[in-house]
Amino acid sequence: MKFFYKILHYFQKRGFYVCQRIADRIGLRAKVVRTSFIYLTFVTVGFGFALYLFLAFWMRIKDMLYTKRTSVFDL
Template sequence: MNLFYRILLYFQKHGYYVCQRIADRLGIRAKVVRTSFMYLTFVTLGFGFALYLFIAFWMHIKDLLYTKRSSVFDL
């Protein structure tokens, strides 16, 4: 079980924080979004996981292309 917790900790530290970002945008708790993805994955036999990976990829690309500038002088 120790290996399982190390892997879980790695993904929690280095993940894309997809659920957290979706929850912040919708104004709900991240736990609700995570459980929704888990239920969706079990019910649809993997579609929820595929959706999660697609959203993670899309957010990563968006972050690479769009940078937030704090002032006009950052151009």
């Protein structure tokens, strides 16, 4: 378990340094850059799920409107 925490600490340290460098270049605080990456991740995942729900709804409505009608000759 200690090995896992060492790896986690290593990646957190290096990952936050990337955000710090981006923030320095743009002229913002690193905290703002980190939170914007987190929000952007939630938005992109949420957009895909919302698109899926919209398409499912649209297909359901289409199936309800354009039902296959039986022919007169099927009697």
